[in-house]
Amino acid sequence: MQKPRIHILALGGTIATSPDATGAMQMGLGADDLVRAVPLLASVAEIEAETVSRVGSHSLGFDQINALAAKIRGLKADGIVVTQGTDTTEETSFLLDLLLDLDKPVIVTAAMRNPSLTSPDGPGNLLAAVRVACDPWVRAHAKALGVMVVMLDEVYAAADVLKVHPTRINAFASTQTGPLAALVEDRVVPMSLPVRDAITAARKHLAGAKDGKAAPVAVFWMSLDETGRVMEAVASAPDHLGYKGAVIGAMGGGHTPERAIAGVHKIAAAIPTVVAPRAGGGPLLRATYGGPSSEIELRKNGLIWGGRLHPLKARILLETCLRAGLSRSAVTEVFDPFG
Ligand code: ASP
Secondary structure, eight states: OOOOEEEEEEESGGGGGGEEEEEEEEEEEOHHHHHHTOOTHHHEEEEEEEEEEEEOOGGGOOHHHHHHHHHHHHOOOEEEEEEEEETHHHHHHHHHHHHHOSSOEEEOOOOSSTTTTSSSSHHHEEEEEEEEHHHHHHHHTOOOOOOOETTTTTTEEETTTTESSSSSSSSEEOOTOOSSSETTEEEEEEEEOOOHHHHHHHHHHHOOOOOOOOEEEEEOOOOOOOOOOHHHHHHHSSGGGOOOEEEEBBBBBTTTOOGHHHHHHHHHHHSSSEEEETSSSSSOOOOOOSSSOOOOOOOOTTEEEETTHHHHHHHHHHHHHHHEEEOOOHHHHHHHOOO
């Protein structure tokens, strides 16, 4: 039987590091090096390997991922595996998920332990990602699954996966929804399909708007006794310091400290501002608490409700909407189905 053709696109990250003369790890390896380190890949798939960049994922940008999505759209392969750093995997994978609507698997994988350490996870993660991309259930449900992240033998939906630890090998989890599938021996065991109605609806708004200009989005993280002065400063600065939108990492079900409320109102009047749960995801409240900085008042005052999206995911969606030139009311419509 013909093996599936899997195109590997390497961006850099820990998975692609090697030590320099001082012992510091540098992102120097390319896609061919990664493939060479996993001879078993050849028995699973016809592999094509391409080096896109050799950078840490903390230095990737929206433009690069938009360009990567365009490249992926043009590939003839049966499945695509992107290797990159773990620092931004939860963001880049969601951006790819918003930009791509393919009926073939697109998977992002990475490594927590670099190749110079005992038991690095990069080779195992790459093999697992390719296995997932080749799996008949995954291929049959590729559209329904959307872009996936494969780490440590689990498969996660890009909209939900989070990096939950800075250094541990089991650093990834979908805390709200759990994994979509698990790998055991050489099998992929399906466990769930994600609910993607909000993403499908968002795509309809975004359709047709391509190659827009970058639209930087600021994140303001709410915390005990926050004054809101940074929000006020950005709102009153010339051109809002270049920011076209903002995300507020809100407390609890969608609250900010009362003393920050002047800043919240100013930033929301200046640029489209989304409220998202700093608790890490899960739907926000809409109509429970009263008071000046409650969800009821914030919603009345033009704050856009991020629903279940983690603030980092809300920022990805907002940048994508603003880059596409969507109006404030269209942005509100895009976020509404997220809960
Ligand atoms: N700094 C690295 C990166 O994101 C970390 C990693 O890959 O785990 O590129």
